[in-house]
Amino acid sequence: MDESGTAAPLEPLKNAILIAGPTASGKSALAIRLALQQDGVIVNTDSMQVYSVLHHLTARPSAEDESRVPHRLYGTVSPAIAYSTGEWARAVSNLVRNAELQDKTIIFVGGTGLYFRALTEGLSSMPEVDPAIRQRWRDALQAEGAAKLHNILQTRDPIAAEAIRVTDGQRIVRALEVEEASGKPISWWQGQRGQPIVHAPGARKIVLTPDRAWLAERIGDRFDIMIKAGAMDEVDQIAKLDLDPALPAMKAIGLRELLQVRRGELSMADAVELAKTMTRQYAKRQSTWFRTQLDESWMRVADAHLIRK
Incomplete structure (x- = not known):
């Protein structure tokens, strides 16, 4: 399964x-x-x-x-x-x-x-999780924040807590809901x-x-092409959806910065430079x-x- x-x-x-x-x-x-x-x-x-x-x-x-x-x-x-x-x-x-x-x-x-x-x-x-349990933990994330839920996870599943960043609310909630629904920590399930x-x-x-040098240059050129091809139109569509910033799709590299451009919080030049830098850092993590x-x-x-x- x-x-x-x-x-x-x-x-x-x-x-x-x-x-x-x-x-x-x-x-x-x-x-x-x-x-x-x-x-x-x-x-x-x-x-x-x-x-x-x-x-x-x-x-x-x-x-x-x-x-x-x-x-x-x-x-x-x-x-x-x-x-x-x-x-x-x-x-x-x-x-x-x-x-x-x-x-x-x-x-x-x-x-x-x-x-x-x-x-x-x-x-x-992985066990089935009752929607009510899932919603309760998601509400707790919104109300109390990821750090507090991470503290709870440390007491219930210290192995999972060690592997999950304090800021990763989605994974923290997933671990907590699995533990509550099944009575077993997510780290146990992951071992099966x-x-x-x-x-x-x-x-x-x-x-x-x-x-690495070739890849860094290619990343820079490709992001410029993304902008010319219509990336800002996609940013506008995402903005209209008013999504939870914690959702995985909202972590697409460059999206947050380009949203800041639309809100007048960041210049396009700065946003593009930040996105290129983050993409290069991401490529390094992937390679590792x-x-x-x-x-x-x-x-x-x-x-x-x-x-x-």
Whole structure:
């Protein structure tokens, strides 16, 4: 069972292709090239690219790219939803059961390490949480703040509390609601592994490790392109939704700064510079995660163009 309680496929996917790497490293272009060569379908493996509205700001594939190769699970979730890794894994499990994909090469591409871990290792089962319990903890987060709830979590599940930042209200609430609903801490549930979606030994696993200077320049250029392509229109749409700032979609890099531009609190030049800096810092964290968490079975490639087929 996956985190959401839905059974994984009876047989883990064999001969899948997994492409991981930091943002702006060329993953999507490589995925398209391989998909064209191998009659493939590209499946989003990035926790921000699941959200609708934020097309440019999350660097989702263009409409032209999607017309060349089938893309799945991009922009399918409202930014008003706190989407979880378990929900994504359930969507993938349902997708790969689709008869029309049985003879296709499934190519998973993205930058979210936990999504790749869910594919190759499976997720722990999680208990059902009564909506009333969930709402009560969310109300408590609004009324009392993340820090106070983190103190409560420290007494109930110190292992989880150590792993969750004091400011991460969504994860704190999730841990508290699971503990209340089940009587067992979330750290216990996380230790119960489920069935993997992908047969890791049979998969082709690639992680891109680009030169840092090259990547930093590419990140800067890409953000400029995002702005020209219409990122501010997306910012305006998000502003109209009046979403909870704690929602995952609201943490899209650059969104907060561009919202400040619209409110007259920050100049466009300063917002763009801040967003570029944060994107580079995020890419560094991604690279560190992939370097330390992915084993030697992953092929590490500095330049995606070196992979021909």
